[in-house]
Amino acid sequence: MIAKRGVVIGSGASIREGQWDITPSCLPVWSAIQNELSIGINWCYKYFNPTVTLFGDFEFYRAEFENLRKLPLAFGMQDAYWGKTLKVRWPELYHLEDNIYLLPNRLDEKYWGTDAWKYGFYDRWLSGILGINLAVALGCTEIYLLGFDCCSTEGRTHFYQDEFKAVHRSQNDKDVSGVGFSRSGNYKTNLYNQDFDEKFFPFKKELERIEILNVSKNSGITVFPKIGYSEFYDRLLKGEVQEKPQDKLRDEILNIYKESYYA
Numbered sequence: 001m002i003a004k005r006g007v008v009i010g011s012g013a014s015i016r017e018g019q020w021d022i023t024p025s026c027l028p029v030w031s032a033i034q035n036e037l038s039i040g041i042n043w044c045y046k047y048f049n050p051t052v053t054l055f056g057d058f059e060f061y062r063a064e065f066e067n068l069r070k071l072p073l074a075f076g077m078q079d080a081y082w083g084k085t086l087k088v089r090w091p092e093l094y095h096l097e098d099n100i101y102l103l104p105n106r107l108d109e110k111y112w113g114t115d116a117w118k119y120g121f122y123d124r125w126l127s128g129i130l131g132i133n134l135a136v137a138l139g140c141t142e143i144y145l146l147g148f149d150c151c152s153t154e155g156r157t158h159f160y161q162d163e164f165k166a167v168h169r170s171q172n173d174k175d176v177s178g179v180g181f182s183r184s185g186n187y188k189t190n191l192y193n194q195d196f197d198e199k200f201f202p203f204k205k206e207l208e209r210i211e212i213l214n215v216s217k218n219s220g221i222t223v224f225p226k227i228g229y230s231e232f233y234d235r236l237l238k239g240e241v242q243e244k245p246q247d248k249l250r251d252e253i254l255n256i257y258k259e260s261y262y263a
Helices: 028-032 042-046 058-068 081-089 113-119 127-137 196-208 229-238 246-261
Strands: 005-009 037-041 052-054 074-077 100-103 142-146 211-214
Touching: 005 127, 028 229, 037 042, 037 127, 042 052, 042 058, 052 127, 058 074, 100 246, 113 127, 113 246, 127 142, 127 196, 196 211
Parallel strands: 005 037, 005 142, 037 052, 052 074, 074 100, 142 211
Antiparallel strands: none
């Protein structure tokens, strides 16, 4: 086990804890989890340096390449476009940097839990789902989900909403984003009108053996038990101290990846 406890960081506005008068990079949650094994989804790296940065598609990789290549460790997801699109249209990006690796994809969307290294990860439909599977595959038995809202909070949907426009250009030169950016300049919420619980159902069986807690009491996801930030911080203080430095955690994660994926 690399670490008993893992934190998966989404983009939901609940991460703010109502503190909209300070910049996202100064939120108190970052200092609370700075020593934890953390998986930051997409643009999280702009405000906090997670153990692993995780993204789900090649368009994010292409748009954020110059930033991703500077991070300590980043994982993406394999898909057909890596070969068909990047190699043809952007050959200079096709060969990954030494800090960027691709997780094996599960095209049939089956969930394999800790065996995902061998059979493929579930699934890149939503990067947060991929993040939970990664935490499970790394052996975490106590997983906390931050910013897994799937709803608006105080009229906002993302913790960096007032500061950063999360949008990039697609291969067809259209504005696209995995976080619901609309051309009007607002974060649309039509994505949240879908039945998210159905996508999270495969994790239900994990709840029989490990804790997966959603630190977002008003979240639209009901599969996981919900707690507030006061209980989350209390659990961190009373729980086991994470003694491994971040570089050590990254080395161990990369070793698991190489040993499992290249076996």
